[in-house]
Amino acid sequence: MKKEAEITQPEDWFSGIKRPLIISGPCSAESEDQVMKTAVGLAGTGRVHIFRAGIWKPRTTPRAFKGVGSIGLDWLVKVKQQTGLHVATEVATPQHVEECLKCGIDVLWIGARTVSNPFSVQELAEALKGTDIPVLVKNPVNPDLGLWIGAFERLTRACVTKIAAIHRGFYPFERSPLRNIPKWEVPVELKSLWPDLPIICDPSHIAGSREAIAGISQKALDLNMDGLMIESHIHPEAALSDAQQQLNPTELDFLLKTLTFRTVAIDNKEFLNSLEQLRNQIDSIDSQIIELLGQRMEIVDRIGMFKKENNITILQIKRWNAIVAALTAQAEHNNLPIEFVRNFLQLIHQESIRRQTEIFKK
Numbered sequence: 001m002k003k004e005a006e007i008t009q010p011e012d013w014f015s016g017i018k019r020p021l022i023i024s025g026p027c028s029a030e031s032e033d034q035v036m037k038t039a040v041g042l043a044g045t046g047r048v049h050i051f052r053a054g055i056w057k058p059r060t061t062p063r064a065f066k067g068v069g070s071i072g073l074d075w076l077v078k079v080k081q082q083t084g085l086h087v088a089t090e091v092a093t094p095q096h097v098e099e100c101l102k103c104g105i106d107v108l109w110i111g112a113r114t115v116s117n118p119f120s121v122q123e124l125a126e127a128l129k130g131t132d133i134p135v136l137v138k139n140p141v142n143p144d145l146g147l148w149i150g151a152f153e154r155l156t157r158a159c160v161t162k163i164a165a166i167h168r169g170f171y172p173f174e175r176s177p178l179r180n181i182p183k184w185e186v187p188v189e190l191k192s193l194w195p196d197l198p199i200i201c202d203p204s205h206i207a208g209s210r211e212a213i214a215g216i217s218q219k220a221l222d223l224n225m226d227g228l229m230i231e232s233h234i235h236p237e238a239a240l241s242d243a244q245q246q247l248n249p250t251e252l253d254f255l256l257k258t259l260t261f262r263t264v265a266i267d268n269k270e271f272l273n274s275l276e277q278l279r280n281q282i283d284s285i286d287s288q289i290i291e292l293l294g295q296r297m298e299i300v301d302r303i304g305m306f307k308k309e310n311n312i313t314i315l316q317i318k319r320w321n322a323i324v325a326a327l328t329a330q331a332e333h334n335n336l337p338i339e340f341v342r343n344f345l346q347l348i349h350q351e352s353i354r355r356q357t358e359i360f361k362k
Contacts, residue, residue: 021227041249179208
């Protein structure tokens with residue numbers, strides 16, 4: 001991944017912000033009274049750094065509530081003036097960006113549907129060129145890490161340095177108790193590719209219900225994410241959008257008090273020594289795994305040559321099914337998740353077939 005500019009961390013966006021960054025507010029700004037009462041309640045917790053509210057809402061059907069539009073910007077400005085909270089809203093067009101910049105909105109975010117369209121992201125990047133406003137980028141609807149990364153690249157090429165990712169989960173193609181599938185491995189991979197990119201979790205959109213928000217929030221913090229964006233409404237049951245996944249300010253305050261905020265490291269020498277010993281064991285085992293995989297693939301190549309010389313097909317499905325059955329039984333005996341072992345074996349099988357296919361071409 002090519003990074004065009006050094007990324008500025010949230011602690012440096014505004015004074016008074018400490019990690020983890022907490023963003024909260026209603027899914028949609030519905031009225032000035034609703035926005036102000038929610039903001040006052042959130043400010044009273046002393047735990048929220050940025051107040052969020054959607055004023056332009058991309059909806060699946062035109063019959064759904066599409067947001068109040070530009071009038072909501074005036075309400076956000078009033079929140080900023082009366083509570084001292086920084087304010088954020090979603091943008092999907094260059095015109096949205098222009099209006100937000102003119103009104104002095106502090107933070108913008110790009111929604112999942114917009115991120116899924118590179119043309120739209122490019123237009124937003126060009127509209128943001130030369131600005132100093134933080135921009136949060138939600139993951140695309142589908143788990144396409146390349147598409148997500150592409151959005152950040154477009155922004156950094158426009159010299160936008162105050163950026164962060166928002167992990168809000170992915171559209172579930174299968175039945176799920178959650179609104180969106182977390183697929184935690186995707187933001188973890190993003191962090192490994194771009195370590196200095198802040199990642200904020202949106203447990204509200206992953207959960208889809210109030211009851212599941214706490215567990216998802218804790219999982220995000222345990223994975224060392226840089227903050228949380230949690231939807232809050234003064235009267236969630238009356239919300240015009242996403243009523244089931246919003247907490248009132250009191251509930252949010254209780255949630256934040258009960259979460260465990262862990263540190264990345266400590267100075268306890270006994271702990272560090274024990275951890276280092278365990279990590280050395282892991283490193284040794286990993287090295288052996290790689291060595292064994294290399295030896296396995298050497299045998300795979302020899303088998304490929306043998307098959308080719310004797311005019312035998314590459315794929316031997318009965319043999320492979322027998323291997324999978326035996327090893328998954330062994331995995332269960334060793335307390336390993338069967339699905340994990342199946343996926344691991346599938347990768348090995350795919351590489352084995354690829355190598356033997358190359359041998360057959362020669």
